[in-house]
Amino acid sequence: MSPRRKTLIGWLLAALCLAGLLSTYWWYEKRYIRPFSHQPQLFSGDHLMLPAELAGPGRIRLVHFWDPACPCNVGNQQHLAELIARFASQGVDFYAVQRPGSHGQLPDTLKAMRTLPTLPSAEQLPASPAVAIWDAQGNLAYVGPYSEGAVCTSSNSFIEPILDALVQGRHVQATHTLAVGCYCPWISTAK
The missing domain is CATH 3.40.30.10 (Glutaredoxin)
Incomplete structure (x- = not known):
């Protein structure tokens, strides 16, 4: 596998991990933070x-x-x-x-x-x-x-x-x- 392809795969994996973390945070915020108010x-x-x-x-x-x-x-x-x-x-x-x-x-x-x-x-x-x-x-x-x-x-x-x-x-x-x-x-x- 070429170094360029390894780098591309690494960036794709990092992007997938980031997307997973963000979606987990948004789910958590909607489920546990939004139901109550600090207003x-x-x-x-x-x-x-x-x-x-x-x-x-x-x-x-x-x-x-x-x-x-x-x-x-x-x-x-x-x-x-x-x-x-x-x-x-x-x-x-x-x-x-x-x-x-x-x-x-x-x-x-x-x-x-x-x-x-x-x-x-x-x-x-x-x-x-x-x-x-x-x-x-x-x-x-x-x-x-x-x-x-x-x-x-x-x-x-x-x-x-x-x-x-x-x-x-x-x-x-x-x-x-x-x-x-x-x-x-x-x-x-x-x-």
Whole structure:
């Protein structure tokens, strides 16, 4: 085989390898990166209400909105389990609402949460994972993400300070939140 032909074959193999790498990257990006957004999300709680059986004065109520197919849930599930362990004994009840039309189960560490089929007007949420918290008087105190950024931990969470304030009987009203983080669309996929 001539040196010129060997060089040509080498370049063709290199081009095929590059094409394979690029197609793998595009597949990965479409499958795992595009489903969630690092775009700013505006969470507004004007429309959210508790179901009639939970409305009114009582314990503090935290509602976790999640989509089983969203890769962003992985980052906050351990944090949510820590919140349950810390605040359940301090007068906080934990509920979960799954994105309508989705299928999945909460991990065993979150089985203590009660499942709600939905909340009135929950379809208007922009993204998940998200959380809504009602104070002991039944007023919406917070709606928005668990934190800002790609992952959620107690060090960057918005939730601990809000729950601490509510447990201490202080008033909180943070029902409009703009944040950038790991979110999956809720509105566009809800039916």
